[in-house]
Amino acid sequence: MKLDKDQKKNLYDSMLELIRVTSTQIPEDVQKEVLKALKREKKNTTAKYAMEIIDKNIELAKSKSQPLCQDTGTVLVYVDHPVGFNQGEFTKIFEKAVVDATKKGYLRQNSVDTLTGKNDSMNLGPGHPSIHFHEHKKKSLEVKMMLKGGGCENVGAQYSLPNVALEAGRDLDGVRKVILDAVVKAQGKGCGPGVLGVTIGGDRGSGYIASKEQLLRTLDDKNDIPALKKLEKDIVETSNRLGIGPMGFGGKTTLLGCKISALNRLPASYFVSISYMCWAFRRQGVTLTGKQKISKWLY
Amino acid sequence: MKKLNYPFDEKQIRALKVGDMVMISGKLFTGRDAVHKYLHEGGKSPVNFKNQIIYHCGPVVLEKGGKYEVMAAGPTTSIREEPYQWEVMRDHGIVGVIGKGGMGPKTLEGCRKYGCVYFHAIGGAAQVLAEKIKSVDDVYLKEKFGSPEAIWELTVEDFPVVVTMDSHGGSLHSVVEGESTKALASELKKKKSTAKKK
Numbered sequence: 001m002k003l004d005k006d007q008k009k010n011l012y013d014s015m016l017e018l019i020r021v022t023s024t025q026i027p028e029d030v031q032k033e034v035l036k037a038l039k040r041e042k043k044n045t046t047a048k049y050a051m052e053i054i055d056k057n058i059e060l061a062k063s064k065s066q067p068l069c070q071d072t073g074t075v076l077v078y079v080d081h082p083v084g085f086n087q088g089e090f091t092k093i094f095e096k097a098v099v100d101a102t103k104k105g106y107l108r109q110n111s112v113d114t115l116t117g118k119n120d121s122m123n124l125g126p127g128h129p130s131i132h133f134h135e136h137k138k139k140s141l142e143v144k145m146m147l148k149g150g151g152c153e154n155v156g157a158q159y160s161l162p163n164v165a166l167e168a169g170r171d172l173d174g175v176r177k178v179i180l181d182a183v184v185k186a187q188g189k190g191c192g193p194g195v196l197g198v199t200i201g202g203d204r205g206s207g208y209i210a211s212k213e214q215l216l217r218t219l220d221d222k223n224d225i226p227a228l229k230k231l232e233k234d235i236v237e238t239s240n241r242l243g244i245g246p247m248g249f250g251g252k253t254t255l256l257g258c259k260i261s262a263l264n265r266l267p268a269s270y271f272v273s274i275s276y277m278c279w280a281f282r283r284q285g286v287t288l289t290g291k292q293k294i295s296k297w298l299y
Numbered sequence: 300m301k302k303l304n305y306p307f308d309e310k311q312i313r314a315l316k317v318g319d320m321v322m323i324s325g326k327l328f329t330g331r332d333a334v335h336k337y338l339h340e341g342g343k344s345p346v347n348f349k350n351q352i353i354y355h356c357g358p359v360v361l362e363k364g365g366k367y368e369v370m371a372a373g374p375t376t377s378i379r380e381e382p383y384q385w386e387v388m389r390d391h392g393i394v395g396v397i398g399k400g401g402m403g404p405k406t407l408e409g410c411r412k413y414g415c416v417y418f419h420a421i422g423g424a425a426q427v428l429a430e431k432i433k434s435v436d437d438v439y440l441k442e443k444f445g446s447p448e449a450i451w452e453l454t455v456e457d458f459p460v461v462v463t464m465d466s467h468g469g470s471l472h473s474v475v476e477g478e479s480t481k482a483l484a485s486e487l488k489k490k491k492s493t494a495k496k497k
Contacts, residue, residue: 050421053427054421056424056427057421057427064426066425067371067426068371068423068426069371069422069425070358070370070425071357108359108447109445109446119444119448150375151375180486180487184479184480184483187475188400188401188472188475189399189400238486242486247399278422278423
């Protein structure tokens with residue numbers, strides 16, 4: 001499947017627009033939880049003050065069409081494509097959209113050569129943007145995107161069970177203990193109230209990848225697996241009783257959500273991989289028509 | 300709500316306490332990972348930091364017709380500067396640090412000893428904070444470190460922050476950390492005792 005000239009142009013326009021919207025607007029499901037948190041915090045506290053500024057920031061970013069947060073993060077892209085799709089061609093067009101989004105200020109010059117420390121100022125280089133392709137049976141192309149900043153990425157954690165120090169064994173109670181430990185350790189640093197994407201099992205690599213994919217679920221999405229559904233709810237409720245609060249100022253809202261999946265593991269391994277997303281949860285997605293124009297926004 | 304106006308001095312700084320909500324007006328200098336490492340290794344500072352405030356921030360800046368425009372400018376996580384910050388207080392005489400997430404005991408001791416405070420800005424609030432920037436007055440070390448890591452000299456008006464570490468040994472971060480760690484221990488105990496009852 002080769003794209004013609006018009007399709008290429010449309011795909012480029014669609015991707016640039018996807019980057020703009022992702023960087024400047026918060027998805028509806030997240031904003032709903034932010035508003036709930038704002039109401040929940042007590043008057044005349046620094047927690048309430050923080051939530052008020054967050055709320056105002058969401059409105060301002062949207063109306064000015066400028067980045068919600070200056071750390072426009074790792075550009076994470078999840079492409080579901082039909083059989084026979086040309087991944088190389090997509091990558092080339094998407095990278096051009098990234099460069100132009102950077103020139104327009106939707107993205108910060110955010111990609112640094114780890115060895116030389118040089119910032120090429122165009123956001124391209126080994127590992128960036130991070131594009132994940134999956135084949136699906138549909139005929140249309142679906143592109144989901146997240147911008148994940150360094151502050152929240154740095155507080156992600158991976159535990160190997162059993163964990164002696166935390167008395168965490170190889171069961172869901174042990175999983176609960178290490179997740180809550182990560183929540184306490186993330187305080188202040190990850191721009192709370194945040195959202196957790198968690199994967200139990202897998203290897204060290206697949207666990208982290210899958211934990212990020214959990215962040216593609218909307219916050220009101222319920223887990224199909226009863227035990228995980230229960231654990232997700234419990235993690236949010238328990239975390240919100242710890243008094244960490246927005247920005248770690250103390251307060252009632254520490255987490256806006258928690259999403260958990262499970263992968264098979266080796267008999268010898270039992271990993272819990274946790275990805276933390278900040279309140280400035282930049283996630284969007286589109287379905288494209290055959291002409292590569294946006295037909296539907298996914299969040 | 301308190302006001303802190305430029306020029307800053309130690310007396311104003313010593314009057315601030317943990318929990319104070321403050322509006323800062325005047326000059327700020329951004330400086331983050333690369334700048335702190337550079338100063339620590341004996342690099343020559345291109346600006347005189349005496350009585351100035353350092354802002355842990357890597358802004359999105361566009362150059363339009365030879366002028367700089369700040370598109371987004373929230374705080375970055377401060378704890379990465381924990382090894383260096385006290386030294387910058389001692390050697391360069393800064394009186395304030397703006398960032399997010401708070402800092403550790405070395406910085407807290409530096410604040411007490413050299414007369415400095417830690418202001419917490421709201422992480423992720425890049426637009427609310429960029430709106431308070433009235434002008435970009437200069438930029439230093441941009442070629443060397445790249446735009447996000449450069450020192451941007453900014454003039455701000457009513458820049459909203461909360462004092463979370465003061466010059467008298469007070470730290471909101473150590474309080475919340477202590478209390479939440481205790482709260483977690485009691486949550487875990489709760490679960491244990493209900494499990495036993497069954």
